Amino acid sequence: MCQIRLDNVQKRFGDTPILADIQLTVEAGEFCVFIGPSGCGKSTLLRLIAGLEDVSAGNIHIDGVRVNDLPPARRDVAMVFQSYALYPHMTVYDNMAFGLRHLKLGEVEIERRVRVAAESLHLTPLLTRKPGALSGGQRQRVAIGRAIVRQPKVFLFDEPLSNLDASLRVKTRVEIARLHRELGRASMIYVTHDQTEAMTLADKIVLLKPLAGQEGVPSIAQVGHPLELYHHPRSRFVASFIGSPGMNFFDAEVLAASGDGVQCRAGGQVLDAAVNGRTCAPGSTLTLGVRPEHVLCGEGPHQGRVTHLEHLGEHSYAYLDCALSKAPLVVKVMQSALAIGDTLRFALPAGQLHAFVADGEALPRLAALPPAAMRAVSAAA
Amino acid sequence: MTSQTLTAAPPVRAPSVQSSLQRSRQRMAWLLVAPALLVLLAIAGWPLLRTIWFSLTDAQLGDLTQMQFVGLDNYIGENGVLRDAEWWSAVANTLQFSVISVTLETVLGLSVALLLNTPSRARTLLRAAVLVPWAIPTIVSAKMWSWMLNDQYGVINVMLQGLGLIDTPLAFIADPDLSFFTIILVDVWKTTPFMALLMLAALQMVPTDCYEAARVDGVPRWRVFTHITLPLILPAVLVAMVFRALDALRVFDLIYVMTSNSRLTKSMSVYVREQLVDFQQVGFGSASATVLFLIIVLFTVAYMAFTRRRMQGV
Numbered sequence: 001m002c003q004i005r006l007d008n009v010q011k012r013f014g015d016t017p018i019l020a021d022i023q024l025t026v027e028a029g030e031f032c033v034f035i036g037p038s039g040c041g042k043s044t045l046l047r048l049i050a051g052l053e054d055v056s057a058g059n060i061h062i063d064g065v066r067v068n069d070l071p072p073a074r075r076d077v078a079m080v081f082q083s084y085a086l087y088p089h090m091t092v093y094d095n096m097a098f099g100l101r102h103l104k105l106g107e108v109e110i111e112r113r114v115r116v117a118a119e120s121l122h123l124t125p126l127l128t129r130k131p132g133a134l135s136g137g138q139r140q141r142v143a144i145g146r147a148i149v150r151q152p153k154v155f156l157f158d159e160p161l162s163n164l165d166a167s168l169r170v171k172t173r174v175e176i177a178r179l180h181r182e183l184g185r186a187s188m189i190y191v192t193h194d195q196t197e198a199m200t201l202a203d204k205i206v207l208l209k210p211l212a213g214q215e216g217v218p219s220i221a222q223v224g225h226p227l228e229l230y231h232h233p234r235s236r237f238v239a240s241f242i243g244s245p246g247m248n249f250f251d252a253e254v255l256a257a258s259g260d261g262v263q264c265r266a267g268g269q270v271l272d273a274a275v276n277g278r279t280c281a282p283g284s285t286l287t288l289g290v291r292p293e294h295v296l297c298g299e300g301p302h303q304g305r306v307t308h309l310e311h312l313g314e315h316s317y318a319y320l321d322c323a324l325s326k327a328p329l330v331v332k333v334m335q336s337a338l339a340i341g342d343t344l345r346f347a348l349p350a351g352q353l354h355a356f357v358a359d360g361e362a363l364p365r366l367a368a369l370p371p372a373a374m375r376a377v378s379a380a381a
Numbered sequence: 382m383t384s385q386t387l388t389a390a391p392p393v394r395a396p397s398v399q400s401s402l403q404r405s406r407q408r409m410a411w412l413l414v415a416p417a418l419l420v421l422l423a424i425a426g427w428p429l430l431r432t433i434w435f436s437l438t439d440a441q442l443g444d445l446t447q448m449q450f451v452g453l454d455n456y457i458g459e460n461g462v463l464r465d466a467e468w469w470s471a472v473a474n475t476l477q478f479s480v481i482s483v484t485l486e487t488v489l490g491l492s493v494a495l496l497l498n499t500p501s502r503a504r505t506l507l508r509a510a511v512l513v514p515w516a517i518p519t520i521v522s523a524k525m526w527s528w529m530l531n532d533q534y535g536v537i538n539v540m541l542q543g544l545g546l547i548d549t550p551l552a553f554i555a556d557p558d559l560s561f562f563t564i565i566l567v568d569v570w571k572t573t574p575f576m577a578l579l580m581l582a583a584l585q586m587v588p589t590d591c592y593e594a595a596r597v598d599g600v601p602r603w604r605v606f607t608h609i610t611l612p613l614i615l616p617a618v619l620v621a622m623v624f625r626a627l628d629a630l631r632v633f634d635l636i637y638v639m640t641s642n643s644r645l646t647k648s649m650s651v652y653v654r655e656q657l658v659d660f661q662q663v664g665f666g667s668a669s670a671t672v673l674f675l676i677i678v679l680f681t682v683a684y685m686a687f688t689r690r691r692m693q694g695v
């Protein structure tokens with residue numbers, strides 16, 4: 001059982017702050033995913049936990065022990081690198097066994113562990129090959145195997161699937177989820193910038209945002225269960241990052257606001273949003289947001305002209321020119337009979353609207369999480 | 382080095398039927414390497430052929446128009462080079478010199494390269510500084526060391542005496558027991574930087590993430606060195622050693638300047654020059670030069686066969 005706690009961790013390279021005010025707990029056995037735009041410091045945070053970089057300030061505790069000054073070897077973590085970092089001159093077997101040989105385990109035990117790992121990762125026929133003679137997906141599995149045989153308390157994955165093609169990615173994603181269930185007690189921290197991976201694998205998502213040289217802003221935009229981030233984004237940054245295609249945003253003027261909801265006007269039309277508007281004054285400006293999949297299409301008070309269509313098979317995305325926003329409004333439609341130039345009527349349910357004040361902070365939504373999501377979130381907590 | 386370029390140049394002819402595109406590509410390839418081949422033929426091929434021809438005659442340096450074909454007399458005749466004890470002693474000297482100096486240079490070069498490979502601000506400066514001995518012409522450094530090691534006015538003897546390590550000055554160059562090692566010492570001083578830079582280049586090719594993976598796995602440093610660093614830089618080290626060995630087999634200037642008259646340190650090249658210039662024996666000298674050439678060819682071929690086997694083994 002192993003808990004990882006980061007306490008006010010900072011990291012700067014020279015004078016540039018990269019990570020600020022990281023306050024995070026990863027519970028034992030939890031699958032925690034770091035996600036965020038490129039360059040926001042996900043790898044750096046992982047390397048801090050691994051001990052490959054030193055923290056500039058703050059503390060890291062693993063299993064209750066402060067590990068700031070412990071070398072990587074004594075933190076009992078195993079890392080799967082984005083580049084795989086396989087030893088090019090060793091066979092698959094030796095790649096997996098090399099990290100064990102200095103532990104005085106005995107060759108029998110080493111062989112047993114390698115065989116078991118190879119079996120579960122379908123690597124047995126490849127044990128005598130060298131990395132140069134493997135495909136990307138196979139190399140990636142070797143890298144995972146090398147971590148498994150160590151039997152560490154914590155697994156660290158740095159974008160392990162980013163070099164794989166789409167179908168292999170899905171397959172390996174499922175395998176990693178299975179692995180996590182099987183290994184049970186080990187905590188996993190997993191870096192990705194693919195939000196499908198994050199949503200499907202995570203017990204807990206940590207969304208990081210780039211500091212861009214600002215002082216006094218924490219790096220973590222939001223921590224929580226995937227559905228929590230999806231349904232209750234705490235800021236416009238989170239709302240726009242989670243979900244694909246991204247949320248639609250448009251400006252609106254507040255007509256009336258109370259703890260039970262906000263009434264606004266956008267593009268000459270009046271909209272109700274089920275958010276707690278106690279803090280906003282009539283006459284002020286809000287940014288409203290709605291996800292493409294939450295727009296009700298077919299009938300309703302609003303209408304827009306279809307300027308572009310994306311057919312994905314089961315459903316399509318329509319880009320609408322409408323009075324509400326300058327940018328095209330993206331909506332998910334189930335019918336494929338739609339054509340460019342058609343007019344589409346739609347409604348924006350009050351319960352599906354998000355509202356953000358000028359600095360990007362979200363007004364709390366009144367709608368609770370859907371029941372299924374509630375169950376998942378409370379199970380994780 | 383020349384032998385490698387030579388073998389690498391001609392394109393391989395495919396055994397199967399060739400398309401016209403392939404043929405025109407091959408024509409282009411030949412066209413592109415032709416100038417280099419011509420230059421090589423002119424500056425390496427022709428002198429070599431002439432040397433081999435001279436070695437089959439009794440030519441004298443005084444008058445190269447008067448010579449007679451004598452067959453293999455210069456090689457295996459009664460006074461042929463292969464029957465000359467002095468030649469064999471030169472061969473032994475050269476081999477001994479090559480083995481010892483290349484070994485020392487490899488070990489020292491690797492150590493220096495490892496030091497230079499640790500990241501630090503001073504590294505760039507050090508890298509340049511380390512190259513100085515290599516940049517000094519051999520004649521200059523040989524002279525310099527001759528003076529520094531002189532038993533009457535050399536600074537080294539003064540320093541050693543000052544430190545109380547020796548009572549009487551040592552004749553590093555004149556003393557037959559010391560001169561051979563003195564020469565090796567100077568050669569090592571001069572060439573270690575070159576080896577160090579070649580190995581530094583190899584070290585920097587080793588992917589850093591391999592080291593990080595080993596660090597996370599807690600592999601001890603020494604094991605990382607023997608099991609990751611060494612195997613990965615070994616090919617480059619071998620190439621560097623072969624270049625150095627080929628150089629060492631031809632060693633001339635250092636020995637010529639420092640101990641030109643000593644039989645104990647005479648190398649093959651010094652022997653050849655002595656025959657050709659001092660004794661004016663162009664025929665005999667050419668024969669010994671040809672034998673020297675063959676020894677180096679043998680060495681190169683052995684090396685190439687070895688690397689080819691290794692490449693196929695991988």
Ligand SMILES: Nc1ncnc2c1ncn2[C@@H]1O[C@H](COP(=O)(O)OP(=O)(O)OP(=O)(O)O)[C@@H](O)[C@H]1O
Nearest residue numbers: 013014018036037038039040041042043044045193
């Ligand atoms: N050794 C270093 N020295 C200086 N700056 C660095 C160093 N390593 C990383 N950085 C900077 O830190 C920031 C975060 O880098 P990091 O590699 O953690 O990003 P990331 O979130 O993993 O991005 P990606 O998704 O592209 O992998 C980047 O802006 C990068 O330029």
Ligand SMILES: [Mg+2]
Nearest residue numbers: 042043044159
């Ligand atoms: Mg990264």
